[in-house]
Amino acid sequence: MKTFMGEMTRPEPSRLYRWMVLIVVALAMFGNYYVYDCIAPIADLLAKQLGFSDSNIGLLQAIYSIPM
Numbered sequence: 536m537k538t539f540m541g542e543m544t545r546p547e548p549s550r551l552y553r554w555m556v557l558i559v560v561a562l563a564m565f566g567n568y569y570v571y572d573c574i575a576p577i578a579d580l581l582a583k584q585l586g587f588s589d590s591n592i593g594l595l596q597a598i599y600s601i602p603m
Contacts, residue, residue, distance in 0.1 A: 574599060 548556075574596050581587040587595075 571600065 574592070578587075578592050581592055581595075582589075
């Protein structure tokens with residue numbers, strides 16, 4: 536298929552391919568949100584067993600969040 540000015544058009548991706556891309560992106564986003572919030576459930580454990588203060592836990596969360 537040629538279009539104006541001799542450029543080639545790409546074929547449209549299949550329906551299965553589009554659904555697979557959607558599922559992979561959705562799982563990646565779910566994993567990102569899960570990992571991003573993984574410190575909050577163990578904050579009490581860090582405070583009680585390891586003696587972390589609220590400031591230490593906040594600093595840990597901040598350092599952990601920098602790459603995002």
